[in-house]
Amino acid sequence: MRLEDFRGGRVADLALQVDGSAGMMPCAFHHHAQQAAWHTVNGILRFADEAQDGRVDEQIGVVEWWRTVESQISLLHLLSQDEHQAELRSSDRGPAKLDARIATKWASVSSWYSDGRQSAPAKLTGLLTDLRDFRNSFEHSSRTDERQRSHSRLAAKPAEANLADLMESVAICVAVCQWTRYLLPTADLMPQVWSPTADGGVVFAPLDKVAAECWFPVYSSTLQARGMTSDVEMYPEFGHIAGSAVRAARVLIRHEDERPLPPMTNTSAASQQVVDWGAKQPGQPSPTTFVLPDYRRMRE
Numbered sequence: 001m002r003l004e005d006f007r008g009g010r011v012a013d014l015a016l017q018v019d020g021s022a023g024m025m026p027c028a029f030h031h032h033a034q035q036a037a038w039h040t041v042n043g044i045l046r047f048a049d050e051a052q053d054g055r056v057d058e059q060i061g062v063v064e065w066w067r068t069v070e071s072q073i074s075l076l077h078l079l080s081q082d083e084h085q086a087e088l089r090s091s092d093r094g095p096a097k098l099d100a101r102i103a104t105k106w107a108s109v110s111s112w113y114s115d116g117r118q119s120a121p122a123k124l125t126g127l128l129t130d131l132r133d134f135r136n137s138f139e140h141s142s143r144t145d146e147r148q149r150s151h152s153r154l155a156a157k158p159a160e161a162n163l164a165d166l167m168e169s170v171a172i173c174v175a176v177c178q179w180t181r182y183l184l185p186t187a188d189l190m191p192q193v194w195s196p197t198a199d200g201g202v203v204f205a206p207l208d209k210v211a212a213e214c215w216f217p218v219y220s221s222t223l224q225a226r227g228m229t230s231d232v233e234m235y236p237e238f239g240h241i242a243g244s245a246v247r248a249a250r251v252l253i254r255h256e257d258e259r260p261l262p263p264m265t266n267t268s269a270a271s272q273q274v275v276d277w278g279a280k281q282p283g284q285p286s287p288t289t290f291v292l293p294d295y296r297r298m299r300e
Helices: 028-047 058-085 102-113 122-140 163-180 207-225 270-279
Strands: 014-018 192-196 202-206 249-253
Touching: 014 058, 028 058, 028 163, 028 192, 028 207, 058 102, 058 122, 058 163, 102 122, 122 163, 163 207, 192 207, 202 207
Parallel strands: none
Antiparallel strands: 014 249, 192 202
16 A cells, blocks of 8 residues: 555644535645744743743744735635635626735735725735745745845844744734634634643634733743843734625534554554664764754765
8 A cells, every 4th residue: 555545634634615615625824823833832932941842943933924824815815716706796806816926815805805895904914015025035035135124023134033023923923814814704714723731732722812811921021031121012903804705614624534544563663763863873972962963065
């Protein structure tokens, strides 16, 4: 049996099911939000000199918050295309093309669902643009390219970003998702993010609630403990689009794999094999030695 033949939906995948529409639309924004939340929680813990779960990267966290809003905007734009093709609205002007740039999709979403009566506040669009530009500088050009942010408090150079920029990206994501959260009559599109519990479990709650009641208060108290301050805080709510999708829709969570893997018939000892490989490498450091990656080219 080839592993490739077992491709398909996995447990905890999310998708949007729309009445009267064939198939389902994957909710990628939820999965990006979980990755972003991981970097955010552990970034705050590292700033507080407490134990973290793995290697934290504030810059990657910012990028994941961008991907959260980008994928949600794209999902809502795809839904508007579905409505347009089904001729569910009387508007003569259809939504933007499927392959449009994200800024065009953003404007199109507000216009389509409000029947042309509403556009996003300029400040909110500016925040979204700054977050996009940070991500583009980070992934598509030099991280040291300096570009002053016109609307947000994000770093001019992604290479210099720290926890303040990660918290700023949280604030931007919350503001953007507040604008779009009620576009489905039967669902709340504010991303649900995880938060750890004392017994080692997790709880899920809306991003705006977690940010306002947990992350930003902890951020503030940790700054105070270090004798520091920060200009970064959550933005006042910009409101939400005064309209909604025509069809009812639900966010569904897969409770089992679409193509379950065959059970293990032998113990693979995978973790031990990984550890054993590391132990065989030259220059094995002691457990207390701080090790750096080595990019030197070794010529033979």
